[in-house]
Amino acid sequence: MLKLPVYLDYNATTPCDPRVLDIMLPYFTEKFGNAASRNHFFGWQAEEAVKWAREQVAALIHALPEEIVFTSGATEADNLAIKGVFEMYAAKGNHIITVATEHKAVLDTCKHVEKLGADVSFLGVKQDGLLDLEELQSAIRPETILIAVMYANNEIGVLQPIQEISRIAKKHGILFFSDATQAVGKVPVDVIRDGIDLMAFSAHKIYGPKGTGALYVRRKNPRVRLSAQMDGGGHEDGRRSGTLNVPGIVGFGRACEICMNEMEGDNLRIKALRNKLEVALLNIEETQVNGNTGSRLPQVSNISFKYVDDNRLMMGLSKEIAVSSGSACTSASPEPSYVLKAMGIEDGLAHSSLRFGLGKYTSEEEINFTIEQVTGMVKRLREEINNV
Numbered sequence: 001m002l003k004l005p006v007y008l009d010y011n012a013t014t015p016c017d018p019r020v021l022d023i024m025l026p027y028f029t030e031k032f033g034n035a036a037s038r039n040h041f042f043g044w045q046a047e048e049a050v051k052w053a054r055e056q057v058a059a060l061i062h063a064l065p066e067e068i069v070f071t072s073g074a075t076e077a078d079n080l081a082i083k084g085v086f087e088m089y090a091a092k093g094n095h096i097i098t099v100a101t102e103h104k105a106v107l108d109t110c111k112h113v114e115k116l117g118a119d120v121s122f123l124g125v126k127q128d129g130l131l132d133l134e135e136l137q138s139a140i141r142p143e144t145i146l147i148a149v150m151y152a153n154n155e156i157g158v159l160q161p162i163q164e165i166s167r168i169a170k171k172h173g174i175l176f177f178s179d180a181t182q183a184v185g186k187v188p189v190d191v192i193r194d195g196i197d198l199m200a201f202s203a204h205k206i207y208g209p210k211g212t213g214a215l216y217v218r219r220k221n222p223r224v225r226l227s228a229q230m231d232g233g234g235h236e237d238g239r240r241s242g243t244l245n246v247p248g249i250v251g252f253g254r255a256c257e258i259c260m261n262e263m264e265g266d267n268l269r270i271k272a273l274r275n276k277l278e279v280a281l282l283n284i285e286e287t288q289v290n291g292n293t294g295s296r297l298p299q300v301s302n303i304s305f306k307y308v309d310d311n312r313l314m315m316g317l318s319k320e321i322a323v324s325s326g327s328a329c330t331s332a333s334p335e336p337s338y339v340l341k342a343m344g345i346e347d348g349l350a351h352s353s354l355r356f357g358l359g360k361y362t363s364e365e366e367i368n369f370t371i372e373q374v375t376g377m378v379k380r381l382r383e384e385i386n387n388v
């Protein structure tokens, strides 16, 4: 039996895998110790659990456990990376390069450090959502200290040419930071192969709990230094103070382990469903997929339905299907998605786009139902326009 509404917003958040919840529960009650309590059993028990989780998290991205700094999520990790590098490397330079399609947690952090004296270049993207590597090359200056480019985009799912970017950064001795929140656990991410120096990711996008994330900070070649943004007890090797969220971290570790073992198989199935959905929706006249389909996450599809207002479409579907549109539906004159805008997609099309984010609990039945509902709703809304 189909359970309504159908959830197709896995890029926004995911449910906790029951196996993740199970392993977390004892850490709220009987195993409640503070991982920083060095002198009794309760502390040791918590510390041991965090140590194990740190290994699980590190293993998924081919890092060392010491290179993982636990945070409250990817937003905090983005802040720590950008502000921390900006402060620590001030003597070397003040120039940061990023991209217009980054998550707000990166864009707004860059705008914040601009006020503190940073000089930030916000690069545009090509029509397919990918960064132009030549443009990146020519933006580099002697005082460039950081290149910040996301691994996978949250709205359209495109995968940036991470290895090419890191090669360029390395050639110029510039640190490379990537917000990989949408990529980790969905595609194989390997900080060694990919040449990443700092990387943010989050538990709740990979079937773990909300409020837990991590920043990977490279230890060797080069050893990356960071200025802490949260001062206090010196937790996380002085890089992020605050009592560790032990249940969250334990859940994050288990979520990473499950991804490592199962994501390949899960993604084959999810990708087939995504493709089925996409092919069927493209059968509707005047529709298009946004973003490079050759370099993209397996579980997302961003589609424009020409002449149809995305917020009306989303609201029309909302009783049955949970999806998201790029534009902010709260304001009176909604702005189209800044990601689609940066890709040069005209306002009309940008205002008619929906993001379908599938996940490991998505069923074929749900996809068939979604195809039916969306096709019907688009037809109805277009007929309404024609009848005015």
Ligand SMILES: *Cc1c(COP(=O)(O)O)cnc(C)c1O
Pocket: 011, 012, 072, 073, 074, 075, 076, 103, 105, 150, 152, 153, 154, 179, 180, 181, 182, 201, 202, 203, 204, 205, 211, 212, 213
């Ligand atoms: C969800 C997301 C974030 C924010 O992560 P939180 O853990 O919710 O703070 C940052 N960047 C990207 C690309 C995301 O998709």
